[in-house]
Amino acid sequence: MEPRVDPSQRIARIASHLHPPTSQMEEISLLRRSDCRAKGGAPGFKVAILGAAGGIGQPLAMLVKMNPLVSLLHLYDVVNTPGVTADISHMNTGAVVRGFLGQPQLESALAGMDLIIIPAGVPRKPGMTRDDLFNINAGIVRTLCEGIAKCCPGAIVNLISNPVNSTVPIAAEVFKNAGTYNPKRLLGVTTLDVARANTFVAEVLGLDPREVNVPVVGGHAGVTILPLLSQVNPPCSFTPEEITYLTDRIQNGGTEVVEAKAGAGSATLSMAYAAAKFADACLRGMRGDAGIVECAYVASQVTELPFFASKVRLGRAGIEEMLPLGPLNQFERAGLEKAKKELAESIQKGISFVKK
Numbered sequence: 358m359e360p361r362v363d364p365s366q367r368i369a370r371i372a373s374h375l376h377p378p379t380s381q382m383e384e385i386s387l388l389r390r391s392d393c394r395a396k397g398g399a400p401g402f403k404v405a406i407l408g409a410a411g412g413i414g415q416p417l418a419m420l421v422k423m424n425p426l427v428s429l430l431h432l433y434d435v436v437n438t439p440g441v442t443a444d445i446s447h448m449n450t451g452a453v454v455r456g457f458l459g460q461p462q463l464e465s466a467l468a469g470m471d472l473i474i475i476p477a478g479v480p481r482k483p484g485m486t487r488d489d490l491f492n493i494n495a496g497i498v499r500t501l502c503e504g505i506a507k508c509c510p511g512a513i514v515n516l517i518s519n520p521v522n523s524t525v526p527i528a529a530e531v532f533k534n535a536g537t538y539n540p541k542r543l544l545g546v547t548t549l550d551v552a553r554a555n556t557f558v559a560e561v562l563g564l565d566p567r568e569v570n571v572p573v574v575g576g577h578a579g580v581t582i583l584p585l586l587s588q589v590n591p592p593c594s595f596t597p598e599e600i601t602y603l604t605d606r607i608q609n610g611g612t613e614v615v616e617a618k619a620g621a622g623s624a625t626l627s628m629a630y631a632a633a634k635f636a637d638a639c640l641r642g643m644r645g646d647a648g649i650v651e652c653a654y655v656a657s658q659v660t661e662l663p664f665f666a667s668k669v670r671l672g673r674a675g676i677e678e679m680l681p682l683g684p685l686n687q688f689e690r691a692g693l694e695k696a697k698k699e700l701a702e703s704i705q706k707g708i709s710f711v712k713k
């Protein structure tokens with residue numbers, strides 16, 4: 358017969374496992390990960406979400422908690438992470454979840470992470486451009502990237518905070534100043550532009566959106582979002598009216614959501630979906646899977662601009678190859694010139710912010 362245990366002792370024992378001191382928590386999560394390896398399971402990656410209590414952060418945390426490649430998930434924000442962490446931690450999926458609240462806990466949130474996803478910052482309201490967010494979000498991204506340079510300089514960074522066309526150059530400058538910059542590991546997330554393009558094109562063609570693939574290049578704001586409708590897979594053709602309609606809708610998809618939400622923010626659910634998909638692609642690349650190709654806004658030699666969104670092949674170290682743009686038609690070549698003009702200014706604005 359089992360020895361009788363005082364119920365209050367049993368509860369105390371359970372509570373000490375639920376809220377162990379940090380070092381003990383570290384030990385528990387390490388034990389779980391080595392168990393997993395011993396059984397031949399997938400190696401677990403450590404992922405942190407910065408801005409995890411926000412409109413994107415919360416559903417993104419849920420989706421990343423469901424990713425079997427993740428063994429440890431750190432949720433950092435300046436508000437509300439205890440609640441979000443408690444909530445997400447009750448999902449019976451493999452990843453262990455830990456919450457971190459406020460600047461004093463930033464370094465603990467970042468230490469030892471493999472992948473950092475950043476949706477921290479303010480969203481648009483109707484009438485604003487993404488560039489109108491620069492003044493607040495530039496400083497947030499700089500501070501978070503300084504933390505990354507100090508605590509997990511080898512991590513891959515997925516940057517979501519707008520204006521992405523400027524925040525990625527800001528992150529690059531911060532990492533350069535810290536001597537940790539590796540352009541292969543810094544990726545601006547433009548997956549939502551591809552998701553929208555696939556959805557809208559599929560609607561026009563009467564296809565399943567999961568079977569459509571539209572490359573979207575350039576950047577992540579207005580005319581810098583350049584869908585290459587001449588390269589849609591499966592191959593297809595459009596009337597001039599369809600091209601005008603689709604290009605306009607893809608370039609203004611974010612504004613469509615901002616206006617529909619009427620002051621309550623911008624895309625959060627579709628963005629969380631897109632960010633989770635992109636993070637999964639990065640993790641599969643890091644695991645060594647072959648043939649992982651995604652569009653992303655990265656340091657680039659594809660055009661004369663220092664940053665540009667285009668197809669990249671992902672691998673163990675981040676970006677392994679930058680794919681060429683491929684043949685553009687006349688409409689796309691004209692779009693590219695417009696995109697480059699605006700992008701050049703946004704990139705310079707980001708660089709000057711850190712250099713000033």
Ligand SMILES: NC(=O)C1=CN([C@@H]2O[C@H](COP(=O)(O)OP(=O)(O)OC[C@H]3O[C@@H](n4cnc5c(N)ncnc54)[C@H](O)[C@@H]3O)[C@@H](O)[C@H]2O)C=CC1
Pocket residue numbers: 407408409410411412413414433434435436476477478479480481490494497500501516517518519520521546547548549550577622623624625628
């Ligand atoms: N790349 C893309 O395709 C997209 C980018 N975005 C951008 O993502 C950002 C976040 O959007 P939402 O989640 O809707 O905004 P939100 O306001 O709902 O959430 C942002 C979160 O960031 C947190 N935060 C603020 N300062 C912080 C700091 N210093 N450190 C850590 N966390 C901090 C806030 O407390 C909040 O919880 C916005 O800049 C938005 O424009 C949004 C949709 C698509």
Ligand SMILES: O=C([O-])CC(=O)C(=O)O
Pocket residue numbers: 480481487519549610611612614615623624
């Ligand atoms: O439009 C916005 O402000 C948010 C965003 O980047 C998008 O939905 O593509």
